[in-house]
Amino acid sequence: xxxxxxxxxxxxxxxxxxxxxxxxxxxxxxxxxxxxxxxxxxxxxxxxxxxxxxxxxxxxxxxxxxxxxxxxxxxxxxxxxxxxxxxxxxxxxxxxxxxxxxxxxxxxxxxxxxxxxxxxxxxxxxxxxxxxxxxxxxxxxxxxxxxxxxxxxxxxxxxxxxxxxxxxxxxxxxxxxxxxxxxxxxxxxxxxxxxxxxxxxxxxxxxxxxxxxxxxxxxxxxxxxxxxxxxxxxxxxxxxxxxxxxxxxxxxxxxxxxxxxxxxxxxxxxxxxxxxxxxxxxxxxxxxxxxxxxxxxxxxxxxxxxxxxxxxxxxxxxxxxxxxxx
Amino acid sequence: xxxxxxxxxxxxxxxxxxxxxxxxxxxxxxxxxxxxxxxxxxxxxxxxxxxxxxxxxxxxxxxxxxxxxxxxxxxxxxxxxxxxxxxxxxxxxxxxxxxxxxxxxxxxxxxxxxxxxxxxxxxxxxxxxxxxxxxxxxxxxxxxxxxxxxxxxxxxxxxxxxxxxxxxxxxxxxxxxxxxxxxxxxxxxxxxxxxxxxxxxxxxxxxxxxxxxxxxxxxxxxxxxxxxxxxxxxxxxxxxxxxxxxxxxxxxxxxxxxxxxxxxxxxxxxxxxxxxxxxxxxxxxxxxxxxxxxxxxxxxxxxxxxxxxxxxxxxxxxxxxxxxxxxxxxxxxxxxxxxxxxxxxxxxxxxxxxxxxxxxxxxxxxxxxxxxxxxxxxxxxx
Numbered sequence: 001x002x003x004x005x006x007x008x009x010x011x012x013x014x015x016x017x018x019x020x021x022x023x024x025x026x027x028x029x030x031x032x033x034x035x036x037x038x039x040x041x042x043x044x045x046x047x048x049x050x051x052x053x054x055x056x057x058x059x060x061x062x063x064x065x066x067x068x069x070x071x072x073x074x075x076x077x078x079x080x081x082x083x084x085x086x087x088x089x090x091x092x093x094x095x096x097x098x099x100x101x102x103x104x105x106x107x108x109x110x111x112x113x114x115x116x117x118x119x120x121x122x123x124x125x126x127x128x129x130x131x132x133x134x135x136x137x138x139x140x141x142x143x144x145x146x147x148x149x150x151x152x153x154x155x156x157x158x159x160x161x162x163x164x165x166x167x168x169x170x171x172x173x174x175x176x177x178x179x180x181x182x183x184x185x186x187x188x189x190x191x192x193x194x195x196x197x198x199x200x201x202x203x204x205x206x207x208x209x210x211x212x213x214x215x216x217x218x219x220x221x222x223x224x225x226x227x228x229x230x231x232x233x234x235x236x237x238x239x240x241x242x243x244x245x246x247x248x249x250x251x252x253x254x255x256x257x258x259x260x261x262x263x264x265x266x267x268x269x270x271x272x273x274x275x276x277x278x279x280x281x282x283x284x285x286x287x288x289x290x291x292x293x294x295x296x297x298x299x300x301x302x303x304x305x306x307x308x309x310x311x312x313x314x315x316x317x318x319x320x321x322x323x324x325x326x
Numbered sequence: 327x328x329x330x331x332x333x334x335x336x337x338x339x340x341x342x343x344x345x346x347x348x349x350x351x352x353x354x355x356x357x358x359x360x361x362x363x364x365x366x367x368x369x370x371x372x373x374x375x376x377x378x379x380x381x382x383x384x385x386x387x388x389x390x391x392x393x394x395x396x397x398x399x400x401x402x403x404x405x406x407x408x409x410x411x412x413x414x415x416x417x418x419x420x421x422x423x424x425x426x427x428x429x430x431x432x433x434x435x436x437x438x439x440x441x442x443x444x445x446x447x448x449x450x451x452x453x454x455x456x457x458x459x460x461x462x463x464x465x466x467x468x469x470x471x472x473x474x475x476x477x478x479x480x481x482x483x484x485x486x487x488x489x490x491x492x493x494x495x496x497x498x499x500x501x502x503x504x505x506x507x508x509x510x511x512x513x514x515x516x517x518x519x520x521x522x523x524x525x526x527x528x529x530x531x532x533x534x535x536x537x538x539x540x541x542x543x544x545x546x547x548x549x550x551x552x553x554x555x556x557x558x559x560x561x562x563x564x565x566x567x568x569x570x571x572x573x574x575x576x577x578x579x580x581x582x583x584x585x586x587x588x589x590x591x592x593x594x595x596x597x598x599x600x601x602x603x604x605x606x607x608x609x610x611x612x613x614x615x616x617x618x619x620x621x622x623x624x625x626x627x628x629x630x631x632x633x634x635x636x637x638x639x640x641x642x643x644x645x646x647x648x649x650x651x652x653x654x655x656x657x658x659x660x661x662x663x664x665x666x667x668x669x670x671x672x673x674x675x676x677x678x679x680x681x682x683x684x685x686x687x688x689x690x691x692x693x694x695x696x697x698x699x700x701x702x703x704x705x706x707x708x
Contacts, residue, residue: 244636245636245637245638246632246637246638247627247631247632247637247638247641247672248631249631250620250627250628250631250632251625251627251631261620261627261628261631262622263620263622263625263626263627303625305671305672305673305675305676306668306671306672306675307668307672308668308671309640309668309669
C-alpha cells in the first residue's frame with residue numbers, strides 16, 4: 001500500500017514536470033501550436049463525452065427498462081449511432097486536422113518568412129540561417145527566431161531518421177534521409193523554450209535537444225548580423241593556440257581562424273549559446289572544461305574522439321577561449 | 327548372453343575405480359615425496375625426453391594450423407627481425423658462429439640452435455612458437471599484445487637465418503649501429519653536459535645522421551619533436567603502447583635516458599629523402615584530399631589538422647615517414663590495440679572510420695612528403 005502510494009506520488013511528480021512551459025505542447029506559444037492544442041482539447045473532451053455516452057448505453061442495455069433496450073437494438077439506432085455518427089465525427093476531425101496542418105504553410109507563404117535549415121546529425125543539430133542576399137550562416141544546437149514573424153524551417157538529416165520538435169511552437173516533423181520536410185510556425189512573443197529529437201536515432205538520442213530563443217525582430221536582426229560575422233573573442237592567446245594545435249579545427253569551424261572543419265558543430269559563436277553538447281550542459285567555462293574532458297561520460301557514444309590528455313591549465317585556457325567566442 | 331557380460335562388467339567397476347583412485351594417490355605421493363629429481367643437472371631420462379618432445383611437437387603442429395600466413399617480403403622484414411633477435415633472443419639461442427653464453431647453455435631443455443632447428447618448422451609453426459612461447463622451456467610469449475604483425479618479422483628472419491654466416495648475421499643484426507661504432511660519442515655540441523647517449527640499441531633499426539631506418543616498418547625518428555618521442559618511450563616503458571620490439575628496449579631506459587634520446591633525435595637532421603617508391607598518382611591525390619580536407623561523409627577530419635605544421639609538439643609528424651610504417655600503424659589502431667593511451671584513443675576513433683583504400687592513400691601521401699618542408703616551415707615560424 002505504501003509502495004503504491006509512493007509510486008503514484010512519483011508519477012504525479014513526472015506529470016508536474018510536464019507542466020513546465022519550456023517543453024510543453026500545452027504551452028501553445030504560437031498560433032500553430034495553439035491550434036494543435038485546441039484540436040487536442042476537442043479530441044480529449046469529445047472522447048471523454050463519447051466514453052461516458054457508451055457507458056450509459058451499456059448500462060441501459062444491461063439493466064435498463066425493456067422498451068429502452070428494445071429501441072437500442074433497433075436498426076435505426078445502429079445506422080445512426082454505429083455508422084452515421086462515427087463517419088461524420090471522424091471525417092470532420094480529419095478535415096479539421098488537415099486544415100490545421102496546412103494553415104501554417106499558406107500563411108507563411110503569404111508573408112515572406114524567415115528561412116532556416118536544420119539538419120539532424122547523430123546527435124546534434126546543424127542550423128543554417130539563409131540570408132536574403134543568398135548567403136548562409138552556419139550555427140548549431142540552438143535556434144534563434146524573431147517573434148511575430150512567420151518561420152519556415154527546412155528539415156533534413158545527414159544520417160538516420162530524426163524528428164524535430166519544439167512543442168511550444170509546433171508539432172513534430174520527421175527528418176528523413178533523402179527528403180526535405182518543411183515546418184512552419186510563428187512565435188507569439190520573445191522567450192526561451194526547448195526542443196528535442198523525437199524519433200529514436202541511436203545511442204545518444206535522449207541527449208539530443210536544443211533551445212529555441214525567440215527575440216524581438218530588431219534584436220533578432222542585430223543578432224543575425226553578429227552571428228554572420230567572424231569570431232572576435234575577447235580572450236584569444238593560449239586557448240586559441242591549444243584549440244588550433246590540438247586539431248579541434250579538423251572537425252569544428254571557428255570562422256576567422258584556420259579552423260574550418262565541417263564534421264562537428266560550428267563553434268564561431270558558441271560562447272553566446274544557451275547550452276553545450278546539444279542542450280545538456282550550461283554554457284560556462286566550467287561547462288566547456290567538463291565537456292572537453294568528460295564528454296564520453298556525459299554523452300556516451302557521441303562521435304567526438306576523447307581528448308583525455310589536456311592538463312588542468314590547458315583545459316582552463318581552452319575553456320576560457322571557447323567561452324569567449326560570443 | 328548379454329546379461330552375464332553386464333554382471334561381469336559391474337563386478338569390474340569397483341576395481342577400475344579403485345585403480346584410478348590409487349593412481350592419483352600414487353602420483354600425489356611421488357610428487358610430495360620429492361623422489362622425482364627436477365634438477366636441470368639431472369637431465370631427462372630418455373623415455374621422458376621422448377614423451378615431452380612428442381607432446382611439444384604435436385601441440386605446435388596442431389595449434390598452429392589455423393594461422394594464416396601473410397605474404398612476407400624478406401628484404402623488408404629480415405633486418406628488423408635480426409635486430410630484435412640480436413637484442414632479445416640471441417642471449418639464449420646464440421649468435422651464429424659464436425659460442426653460447428655458458429649460463430644459458432646449462433638450461434634444460436637447452437635452447438635450440440635455430441640455424442639447425444628453424445628449418446624443421448613451417449612458417450605457421452615458427453609464428454605460433456614466437457607468438458605464444460612454450461611452457462616449461464623458458465621460451466616467453468611475444469611481449470607486444472596484439473602485435474602479430476611484428477612477429478612475422480622474426481619469422482622472416484628465422485627463415486633466412488640458416489643460410490647466414492656470422493658476418494651476414496652481424497650485418498643485419500647491427501643494422502645502422504655497425505657503421506656508427508663511435509655512436510657512443512654522439513653528444514654533438516648541444517648535448518655537452520648531458521652525458522653520453524648510448525644509441526647501440528636504437529641504431530640497430532632507426533635512422534642515423536646518414537642512414538635511413540633499416541626496414542620500412544621502422545619509423546624514422548630524426549626531426550620528430552622531443553615531446554612526442556618522450557611520450558612514446560614512456561608509453562612503451564609503461565606497457566601502454568604495445569610493441570614486442572620497443573617495449574623490452576624502453577624497459578631498460580630511465581627518465582634521463584629517455585630525455586636525452588628524445589632530445590638527440592629531435593635535433594637529428596633527417597637524411598636525404600628516401601627514394602620514393604612509385605605509387606599511382608591517383609592514390610596520392612586521394613591521400614592529399616584526405617590529408618587536407620578529410621572525408622565529411624565518413625566523419626574523418628583532415629589528417630593535417632593534427633599532423634600538419636605548427637601542431638602540438640606531442641603529436642607525431644608524418645611527412646616523410648615510410649608508407650609501410652604508416653599503413654601498419656593505421657591497421658594496429660584500427661584493431662584497437664593503441665587505444666590505451668589518450669592520444670592513441672583519439673586516433674583509434676578516426677582510424678576506424680577509414681576505409682582500407684583511404685588508409686593506404688593517406689600512407690602513400692605522407693610517405694611522399696618531404697620532412698624538410700616541415701623544417702622549413704618551422705624555421706619560418708621562428
